[in-house]
Amino acid sequence: MELRVLRYFWTVAVEKNISKAAKILHITQPTLSRQIKGLEDELGTTLFNRDAQQLTLTEDGLFLKERAEEILVLSENTERSFQEKRDRLLNGHFSIGCVEADNSDTLAMMLEELVSDYPQVSFNIVSATSEEIVAKLDKGLLDLALLLEPVEMKEYETIKLPREERWGLLVSPDSFLAQKTRIEPGDLKGIPLLSSSRKEIQLMLSKWMGEPWENMNIIGTYNLIFNVFSLVENRVGSALTIEGATTNRDSTRTTFVPLYPELTTTCLLVWKKNRMHTPVITELIRRFRHAFEA
Template identity: 60%
Template sequence: MEIRMLRYFLTIATEQSFSKAAKVLHITQPTLSRQTRYFEDTLGTELFYRQNKKMYLTESGQLLKKRAEEILLLNDKTEQEFLDRKQEILSGHITIGSVEADNSDTLAMFLEELIAEHPQVHFNIFSSTSDVIMEQLDKGLLDVALLLEPVSTKNYEKITLPRQEKWGILISKESFLANKSQITMEELTGIPLLCSPRYEIQKMMQSLTTEFDQEKLNIVGTFNLIFNIFSLVENKVGAALTIEGAVANRNTEQTIFLPIVPEIKTNCVLVWKKNALLTPTVNAYIEKFKQAF
């Protein structure tokens, strides 16, 4: 059970509102709502119910409230004892690489926490594909990175994030597939596809077609960031093979995401170079992921 989630839980219980609690915690309301749902799923019980536009504790929530207050009191006391021994102010710079994925919000959430706790810290976020990000990481231009599997991490320390990324295709609403809610790998073999240029991704997808008489996917073009491919999808040049998290928050009025069935899911990983000399700022950021996952 994460200390961070216990703080979130008690703040919601006090404020009786997700929006008010989010302001107190200095995070966004969607982030707080999502984390709370995940917390309830982990515990296997509902902690809140809504009545008259306010959030109230369920019986399970009331039990957790008492325990959470005791745990946080002890935690805060312990942390303060160590802080008293270390009076220096954490400052510095952190450079983060990130793929386009649903897990990007986790990366941002912990960065929000770090900045809220240490306003002197500055950051830079570099968005690209896993291959380009790893190249920057190897050159020492990035401190940590969020990558999408499949990817080789033998040269890195890593933390696997639990929320998986779902694969599918992005199509035009005018496509003949627009009336479908999902698509199979067999159906994909006859469709012009736009795909990541990463060898690992193409190999993973091609390997899933072997049961269909060795048919191969018809990849007519490649792309690195999904932003540049929307107009090609809308104009039916091809369907884009991508993860749902890369397009979920985009303006997709002219496009539809179809998940592949049976489901294809991969994880995101936070990585940093093995044996690297990390600054206190980078260590503090990584520690948030270690405590959470």
């Protein structure tokens, strides 16, 4: 399977039209049609449902589109990395994954300094859940990641950032819990709660509560906190979260109350062990080490 043909397929999948895709790819429509048919023959499956209006992906087509995106991004990243190594200049492009956290400001500060010193450097920040970020890191689609503990880190190099992330309960201002200065385990008895879907976080909160997870009144789980702000505002439930994920929200619509005994976690800058880095990634890691491991 050639990368060129994968790119042809991906373009057709996005445009849903052979003619439009052919114009974008600067090849003739019959040539593109033959390439797609040849790919289907090679894989032994039908990738598109064909009708007069547009092309739609079959189940196998959807699967290949997802894999094609990963392969094409990885191919582009690899070519870019070799180009940067040839140049041996700090002028490359990199991608970094980032969870919702107060330490996002730390990352922004480090990137600001790097780009100020090396204006030819560019970057892409990917916001997602820890699981999604780690998956992309493993596949080489991300160079670095900013993750929130607890995280299994056996296969990664890490730098611990100094600013701790404080856990608490995000509640509606109309809730009686909003009048408290702190939330203790007993305060959550019977309270409808929204919690992270990460098992590591659930285990940590269960230990803090002193209760099995199944005994807590968890009415819903989430992967990114912005999805549940309206649920908290409308008093559907109160969300267990870190303070840093709520700092840019309108404080008149929700209230953050810290947990007591205090529960904190730290953020980690993470990258895959034994992976060769471009000069720009090496420089960024060096700056983090200098700032936070001195």
